[in-house]
Amino acid sequence: xxxxxxxxxxxxxxxxxxxxxxxxxxxxxxxxxxxxxxxxxxxxxxxxxxxxxxxxxxxxxxxxxxxxxxxxxxxxxxxxxxxxxxxxxxxxxxxxxxxxxxxxxxxxxxxxxx
Numbered sequence: 837x838x839x840x841x842x843x844x845x846x847x848x849x850x851x852x853x854x855x856x857x858x859x860x861x862x863x864x865x866x867x868x869x870x871x872x873x874x875x876x877x878x879x880x881x882x883x884x885x886x887x888x889x890x891x892x893x894x895x896x897x898x899x900x901x902x903x904x905x906x907x908x909x910x911x912x913x914x915x916x917x918x919x920x921x922x923x924x925x926x927x928x929x930x931x932x933x934x935x936x937x938x939x940x941x942x943x944x945x946x947x948x949x950x
Contacts, residue, residue: 838907849922854891856929861885863936870943
């Protein structure tokens with residue numbers, strides 16, 4: 837039997853990932869406003885937007901599963917494996933967010949007249 841804390845934790849992690857990915861896409865767009873647009877940067881922003889859409893779809897599909905099916909799915913992969921995978925995803929999203937936020941701050945400070 838699956839621990840009753842696991843599923844809500846995974847839902848919480850999915851929502852946090854969605855928020856972080858959306859913030860990354862937002863800040864990437866903001867960097868474009870500061871630096872201008874070029875093809876490579878536009879493709880990177882497009883990739884961030886696609887990741888945000890993927891997270892929305894993933895969350896919607898996860899929420900649409902009955903709890904017993906979700907529990908069976910998690911148990912088939914393994915609770916530890918699932919949680920470790922989600923931890924790595926969160927760390928990657930936090931790193932992307934902090935990096936993009938740092939870029940915005942860097943370019944904002946450079947664009948201000950001295």
